[in-house]
Every structure is written in structure tokens, then in C-alpha cells.
Amino acid sequence: MTAAxxxxxxxxxxxxxxxxxxxxxxxxxxxxxxxxxxxxDRTALHAxxxxxxxxxxxxxxxxxxxxxxxxxxxxxxxxRRVAAExxxxxxxxxxxxxxxxxxxxxxxxxxxRGLADRTPHPDDRRxxxxxxxxxxxxAAREADRIMDTPxxxxxxLAPRDLAALDRIVAELLG
Amino acid sequence: MTAAxxxxxxxxxxxxxxxxxxxxxxxxxxxxxxxxxxxxDRTALHAxxxxxxxxxxxxxxxxxxxxxxxxxxxxxxxxRRVAAExxxxxxxxxxxxxxxxxxxxxxxxxxxRGLADRTPHPDDRRxxxxxxxxxxxxAAREADRIMDTPxxxxxxLAPRDLAALDRIVAELLG
DNA sequence: GTAGTTGGTTGTGCGGTCATAACTATTTTT
DNA sequence: AAAAATAGTTATGACCGCACAACCAACTAC
Numbered sequence: 001m002t003a004a005x006x007x008x009x010x011x012x013x014x015x016x017x018x019x020x021x022x023x024x025x026x027x028x029x030x031x032x033x034x035x036x037x038x039x040x041d042r043t044a045l046h047a048x049x050x051x052x053x054x055x056x057x058x059x060x061x062x063x064x065x066x067x068x069x070x071x072x073x074x075x076x077x078x079x080r081r082v083a084a085e086x087x088x089x090x091x092x093x094x095x096x097x098x099x100x101x102x103x104x105x106x107x108x109x110x111x112x113r114g115l116a117d118r119t120p121h122p123d124d125r126r127x128x129x130x131x132x133x134x135x136x137x138x139a140a141r142e143a144d145r146i147m148d149t150p151x152x153x154x155x156x157l158a159p160r161d162l163a164a165l166d167r168i169v170a171e172l173l174g
Numbered sequence: 175m176t177a178a179x180x181x182x183x184x185x186x187x188x189x190x191x192x193x194x195x196x197x198x199x200x201x202x203x204x205x206x207x208x209x210x211x212x213x214x215d216r217t218a219l220h221a222x223x224x225x226x227x228x229x230x231x232x233x234x235x236x237x238x239x240x241x242x243x244x245x246x247x248x249x250x251x252x253x254r255r256v257a258a259e260x261x262x263x264x265x266x267x268x269x270x271x272x273x274x275x276x277x278x279x280x281x282x283x284x285x286x287r288g289l290a291d292r293t294p295h296p297d298d299r300r301x302x303x304x305x306x307x308x309x310x311x312x313a314a315r316e317a318d319r320i321m322d323t324p325x326x327x328x329x330x331l332a333p334r335d336l337a338a339l340d341r342i343v344a345e346l347l348g
Numbered sequence: 349g350t351a352g353t354t355g356g357t358t359g360t361g362c363g364g365t366c367a368t369a370a371c372t373a374t375t376t377t378t
Numbered sequence: 379a380a381a382a383a384t385a386g387t388t389a390t391g392a393c394c395g396c397a398c399a400a401c402c403a404a405c406t407a408c
Contacts (some may be wrong), residue, residue, distance in 0.1 A: 040333055043340050048324035050343035055229040056236075058347070072364065090385060102366055104387055126374045126385040150222035153346045159214055161342050166217050168335050169224035172327045173232070246394075264355060276396050278357055300355045300404045 083140030257314030260305040
């Protein structure tokens, strides 16, 4: 754990950083989208920005899970895949969209952490099957737990709204 | 542009990679969430996973914008910030949550690309103000355009649903 | 006016991501 | 049986993100 290199720092006692005189211009970036209004495109933009803020800024589970497990998100992704089902290095490589050598590196890392092991393939002695260990399964479960934690506000949403959201999201996914 | 190291490869003529015999076990990870049902927590989980899929997998605008502009997403973030409003390196560092030396590196990069320049601060000769150039403003606009592009399905949603989604998202953001 | 603080730069280095090349051990093809 | 393909490993090395240390210039406070 390292100290934050730059905090939001709303300290009212701070010596006040030098501000720009703000040369009477356009009012600089209305980020939360101009106005929902009734125009569908405008509303879509507003909703889209809101969704991005919610998922990418407010609740960045990738970062959380990487921090919690002390490994990069890609390792977590590999671990979860392996925990879901033992697979060959080749299959893992395909899943992660990386080449074979790097897959070896990734699996080496998981093995070194005691989260996975390599076992011979029953039918093909060239292959190795990557399996999760008990510790790995626990870690993967923890990862799942974090990834699957919705924002608190989602769980306290009015049931009708929650149902509507779920239905709409399903529709958006086709 | 490099060739994809491993494609999804659903080629039916391929020699068929060695599959595991699938040792009659639990049915391996029901990822799209078990069932919406009527349980609020279950519905919340389902909706949350759907949102993550939509935002993080189907429409990863960060990757798109980085690819389109040929720079890392962090550079894009810096560029957009600078384009919104000229600011000092210190302020930019705070915004990006990186330390001062790395901020210098980032700004150097933007300057080298012709997207920004450094100008003296009117009131404090220690400071430098980073401003966007014309090319930088164009690049930032392009970045904005990509980031602000909702999934097509969102724009073709029934107006009632779109309005509902927008309202619910706003509520989730507090 | 000297001391301490702040803004910025340069240099160095660590860890992560990832590819290429080269090699071994198998399996498949002919 | 020889040739070709496939699974995996072992270098090696590139690039990126980013921090830390050390430093200078300018501003602030005593």
C-alpha cells in the first residue's frame, strides 16, 4: 500500500493553488450532458454518460478486485476462467487473447501464488490442464463477490424501477 | 496494426483442439446470472451484470478512443481536460491523480504530438499553463464524439423506456 | 533577506504487458 | 518412417505507466 500521490484535497486551510484568471470564454465543458429534455438523442446521451459515470468512475470493480487480490485484472480474469472450469493453456490463451508464451507467464504466476496448478491432459500428453487449487477457488470466489456487487443504490431501488432497469438492460443487450 | 495473436476462430475446418472430457461436475459458471426472478437482490445482480457486459465488453469506448487517437486512454483523458479549460500542470496532476514528474511526461507527450502547448502563467512565473492547440481541440472533439456515442440500441429504445432508464440512472447517481 | 514552500523538470528504475525467436515433446498426416 | 503440425516452455527485449529522488526557479513568510 502506497500513500496517495495526489488527494482530492478540499482542505480549506490550504495556501490556495494559483488559479487561472478565467479569460471570459465559453463556460468550459458541461460534462453531465446538457439537458435530458425530450429529444431522444439528447436523452440517450444523458443516460449514456450517466451509465459511464456509474460503471467506470463510481464503481470500478476491476480496480477494486485487482487491489483486493493484489494482482492485475488480467490475472484475475485468468483465475476466474480457470476456476470456472479446468482448461488447457491453449484454451486459456484463446480466452485471454494473448499468445502462448505469455500464457505460460500468466499460469506460472498463478502457480507461484498457489492459486492454480498444471496437470497432464488425460488424452494428449502435449497438453497441460490448468486447474484451480483450493486457495485459488477461494480467491476466485472473492473476485466474483466483488465483481458481482452492485452499487448499493441499485439494491435499494424501488422494485418497479429495478425490474424496469433489468428489462431495459436485457433489451439493450439484444 | 498487428495481426490478432489469437482469434475467436470458430473455423469448422480446424483440426479441433483437444477438449477436456468434462468430468461430470457442476455445470461450470452460469455467467449471465441465474435468473431475474422476483427477488430484488437477484434482479439487481442480473441487471448489474448486464450493465457491466454492456459498458465494459460490448461498448468499451476507452479502448475505441485510444485506438482511434493512437494514444493511451490516460493521454486522452488529459487532452480532454486540457481542451475543456487551460490549466496548470499542478491542476492537471491533481485531476489525473498522478504525481508532478509524470504529469510533465504526459504534457511533453501532448506537446510533442502538437496537441497542446505550455504558456507562462500570467500571475505566477513558476507555473505553466497547458493549453490545447487547434489540432488538440479537434482531437479532443473526436474523442468526445466517440465517448459520447451510446450503443445504437439505446437510441432506438422506446421513448418511454429511454426516459425511464435516464431517470433511473440519474437516481442511481444520487 | 533568509528560510521554507511550491511548481516544474530530469533522471532513474521497477513492475506489468506482451511479442518474437528458438527449442522440446508430442501427435497427426502422408 | 518421414514430414508437418500442435502444445508448451524459455529466453530476450520492447514499450508503457508511474513513482521516487534530486534538482532549479520562483514565490511567501518571518
